[in-house]
Amino acid sequence: MKIKRRDFLKGAAGGMALLALDGQDAQAMTVQALPPEALGILFDSTLCVGCNACMTACKDANNMQPDFADGQDIWDQPVDLSPNTLNIIKKFTSGTGETKDAEVNGYAFIKRQCLHCVDPSCVTACPVSALLKDKETGIVTYNKNACIGCRYCQVACPYNIPKFDFNHIYPEIVKCQLCDHLIAEGKVSACCSACPTGASLFGKVEDLYVETRRRQQMVPGTIYEYPVTSIDSGLTHSYPAPEYIPHVYGKEELGGTQVMYMSAVGFDNFALPAYPKESFVSMSSGIQYAIYKGMVYPLVVLAGLVFMVKKNKQQEETKTAEKAKDKKEENHE
Ligand code: SF4
Ligand code: SF4
Ligand code: SF4
Structure with a gap:
């Protein structure tokens, strides 16, 4: 253009x-500020059982090819985000790795995907507005027809999310767009639809904030209702509350993100960097x-x-x- x-x-x-x-x-x-109707995901690591249903649903919903890591081209086994993988569940283990959600001799799961930053560096870095933040939903979308392949967004992203797909005649950037094509049909993001436990929960960011505050006030060991699929689905499961660490990742980091994390182990175990509150865009x-x-x-x-x-x-x-x-x-x- x-x-x-x-x-x-x-x-x-x-x-x-x-x-x-x-x-x-x-x-x-x-x-940029959070739009009042912004949409996002709350990932609660304590509810994740590592079933990978979200990964399969993501590939299906976004027509992504399998990633073969076993050399036998049989199973989809991505080792990280890639041009074929917009969403991956990774595992943290320590010592004997026996106890779920324990830092010592324990293990826990984390979901990696685009965090849909409130003030996204990738959008600011893109010289041709191929990446845009939707004014209403806050979803960071990508337009391959506008992209010139400069890859500035890859350098600018503080979470190392956008991947460059060389496998097409016209290479393109690949990242999660929160399944905005499903949202346009009144559905929710595929990963949240598929999640059997509610670990990946879709909703308005403001409602998810309220849910994080509720969870942080829970008494560990007491049974509570947890919403499944989306915050307003009406579907719930009952679980004993874990001992959450007093930090919701993404609420404040670099101006905040629309994908947020709760956990019982420190976020440094998941290689989620300790960032200041001010966004890179604001700093620069x-x-x-x-x-x-x-x-x-x-x-x-x-x-x-x-x-x-x-x-x-x-x-x-x-x-x-x-x-x-x-x-x-x-x-x-
Ligand atoms: S996580 Fe990276 S790719 Fe996603 S919106 Fe933020 S800066 Fe952009
Ligand atoms: S929102 Fe859609 S594209 Fe993003 S991780 Fe979930 S399933 Fe994948
Ligand atoms: S579907 Fe839910 S429980 Fe299964 S790996 Fe994904 S986030 Fe975890």
Whole structure:
């Protein structure tokens, strides 16, 4: 897609206006907030039994090919996210690995997929808007027809999620899009539909927040009802509450994510990084502002560029008007 000169001028003018703001305002302009109707997933590691039904359902719903790790091309056995695998269940083990959800001599499961960041670095890094955050649902979608294959999104993602598929004539980026095609039909994400225990739970992020608070107040060992499939499905299972660690991963990390995690073991065991609350997008806008604030040169260059483009545009418009006038006169003769 070609960028129209008018849009370029608007962008350039916006850039100049941004430079005129103080740092805080500039930051507020660039950081995205959670849309009120945002959708997401709550993954509760204590409920996950490692059955991999979510992985199979994901492949089925998204027409993904199997990943063969056994060398025999029999079973789908992905070892990590890949161009064929948008969602993977991984296992943490320690010592003898006997006790579920124990850090010592225990094991636990984690689900890896796109976290649908509230303020996604991949969207900001993409120079052609092939990755977009939906204004209503907050789902981060990918448009392969707009993608130029620069792979900036791969570098920018703090969770190492987007994969580059070289197996097509036109290589493309591959990542979970929360099954937005199913959501458009009034269904829920395939992984959550398939999950027999409720470990993967679909819902509005605001409702999932409420559910995380409820779970954190549960008394360990006491039986509670847990929703299955989606927060408002009406389906529940009863389980004794585990001893959750007092941290919901994704609620605050890098401005928050729409896929969140609860667990009884520390998130460092799952290689989920300990990130600050501020998003990378917000941090980088602050740095850019600090660099540009004291520099007259970029402003002068930008102003010159804007003047030049505007002048060219006026010249072209004048020429076009003159040609149209000549043609009109020719037709009258
Ligand atoms: S997890 Fe990565 S790919 Fe997914 S929205 Fe966040 S930055 Fe983008
Ligand atoms: S939301 Fe859909 S695409 Fe994403 S992990 Fe779940 S099944 Fe896969
Ligand atoms: S379907 Fe549910 S229980 Fe089974 S591996 Fe996936 S998240 Fe865990």
